[in-house]
Amino acid sequence: MRRAYHAMRSGKGGPVLIEIPAEVWEAEYEGELDYAAVKVQRAAPDPDAVKTAVRMLLKAKNPLLLAGQGVLYAEASDRLSALAELIPAPVVTTNPGKSAIPESHPLALGASTRSRPKMFTEFMAKADLVLAIGSSLTRTPFGPGVPAGKTIIHSTNDAADINKEYRVDHAVIGDAALVLDAVIAEVGRQKGAGGGNALASLKEEVAAAKKGWLAEWGKHLDSEEMPINQYRVIRDLMRTVDRDDVIITHDSGSPREQLIPFWETTAPGSYMGWGKSTQLGYGLGITMGAKLAAPDKLCVNIMGDAAIGMTGMDIETAARNRIAILTVVFNNGVMAAERDVLEISTKKYGALTVGGNYAKVAEGLNVAATRVEKPAHIVPAIKEAVRVTESGAPFLLEIVVKEGYDFSRYPLAGL
Numbered sequence: 001m002r003r004a005y006h007a008m009r010s011g012k013g014g015p016v017l018i019e020i021p022a023e024v025w026e027a028e029y030e031g032e033l034d035y036a037a038v039k040v041q042r043a044a045p046d047p048d049a050v051k052t053a054v055r056m057l058l059k060a061k062n063p064l065l066l067a068g069q070g071v072l073y074a075e076a077s078d079r080l081s082a083l084a085e086l087i088p089a090p091v092v093t094t095n096p097g098k099s100a101i102p103e104s105h106p107l108a109l110g111a112s113t114r115s116r117p118k119m120f121t122e123f124m125a126k127a128d129l130v131l132a133i134g135s136s137l138t139r140t141p142f143g144p145g146v147p148a149g150k151t152i153i154h155s156t157n158d159a160a161d162i163n164k165e166y167r168v169d170h171a172v173i174g175d176a177a178l179v180l181d182a183v184i185a186e187v188g189r190q191k192g193a194g195g196g197n198a199l200a201s202l203k204e205e206v207a208a209a210k211k212g213w214l215a216e217w218g219k220h221l222d223s224e225e226m227p228i229n230q231y232r233v234i235r236d237l238m239r240t241v242d243r244d245d246v247i248i249t250h251d252s253g254s255p256r257e258q259l260i261p262f263w264e265t266t267a268p269g270s271y272m273g274w275g276k277s278t279q280l281g282y283g284l285g286i287t288m289g290a291k292l293a294a295p296d297k298l299c300v301n302i303m304g305d306a307a308i309g310m311t312g313m314d315i316e317t318a319a320r321n322r323i324a325i326l327t328v329v330f331n332n333g334v335m336a337a338e339r340d341v342l343e344i345s346t347k348k349y350g351a352l353t354v355g356g357n358y359a360k361v362a363e364g365l366n367v368a369a370t371r372v373e374k375p376a377h378i379v380p381a382i383k384e385a386v387r388v389t390e391s392g393a394p395f396l397l398e399i400v401v402k403e404g405y406d407f408s409r410y411p412l413a414g415l
């Protein structure tokens with residue numbers, strides 16, 4: 001158990017599986033239990049590596065910070081924002097790193113899975129140096145990737161990730177909070193006073209890029225169409241809930257691609273981004289976990305109709321245990337994410353289409369539910385849903401949406 005807790009908590013921590021043979025499981029332990037809680041261990045970076053990293057950062061014309069989930073685990077979001085302002089440099093995040101810098105921050109460009117905000121692509125394209133921090137820099141279709149031709153500084157707490165999938169120009173090993181502390185202090189030493197103008201003009205550039213991108217998507221976000229446009233639901237949800245007090249996630253399929261670019265996080269840890277292991281139903285499970293860990297937050301998962309069809313019986317677990325999550329179902333009657341790959345089985349068996357009324361299913365599983373078909377009913381339904389979750393019970397909000405497979409793609413050249 002000591003080894004297991006150490007592996008869970010230290011370094012690049014994560015789940016641990018312990019296999020216990022039956023005869024051990026059933027045996028009585030004789031004697032005093034000799035167990036002490038295992039402390040979290042953190043590694044600090046090599047000071048010379050920090051000096052070199054800062055020299056490179058300050059020499060770069062367009063440096064960009066790429067933050068991963070390690071920044072969230074290290075609770076280093078404030079330091080990340082401080083470094084961004086100090087250099088100054090804009091910040092993008094990986095999919096699991098989303099909210100490592102709150103996206104309401106004026107230097108935040110958002111997160112990326114296969115979809116991403118336009119300014120993510122624009123600023124990544126023109127960056128000459130990328131400092132990846134708290135990221136394994138693993139190549140995945142559900143992450144951003146760093147296009148070829150950029151100088152890469154890779155900072156992670158796991159030395160095994162360095163040079164794994166990218167040839168990096170420089171590495172700084174260590175816990176993201178300790179690395180950021182050291183880098184901030186070194187920037188202070190190497191950089192003279194001034195730079196205020198550069199920060200102000202960078203903020204203006206980011207704000208203009210963001211405004212332009214949102215204007216392009218206004219027709220979706222503000223859509224009055226029926227069946228309802230998914231982006232309109234995301235917009236209304238953002239406007240109705242207190243984003244500081246939310247933990248939200250998506251399921252796999254279109255909801256992930258739709259939510260990640262447009263859900264602007266305001267607090268670290270308020271979004272659970274995932275995708276490398278992309279099984280439908282994961283969003284529902286981790287939302288229940290989030291609610292158990294943070295009972296005062298509004299915990300939301302957005303899933304498609306195929307997703308709830310395959311994995312949704314677990315909402316009964318939430319009802320039985322009074323795990324007061326909010327499940328939003330985008331019911332478009334199809335597996336839109338699979339449209340391009342299910343040609344033959346769709347012709348032969350109608351495999352693409354799924355049908356059902358999930359509000360009725362929810363009621364059968366003791367979960368209060370509403371089905372919404374008109375845009376004007378979205379906000380009142382969200383308010384009712386939040387009220388029910390605040391009373392301690394889960395809620396299912398089914399929204400009849402259009403198929404909608406327009407995503408905020410903006411591909412990155414050179415990947």
Ligand SMILES: Cc1ncc(C[n+]2csc(CCOP(=O)(O)OP(=O)(O)O)c2C)c(N)n1
Nearest residue numbers: 253254279280304305306307334335336337
């Ligand atoms: C358990 C599991 N089965 C199959 C898949 C493959 N898959 C990914 S998305 C998807 C369809 C999702 O459809 P839906 O939930 O209705 O969302 P939509 O894309 O239509 O919005 C499927 C079958 C998966 N990721 N996980």
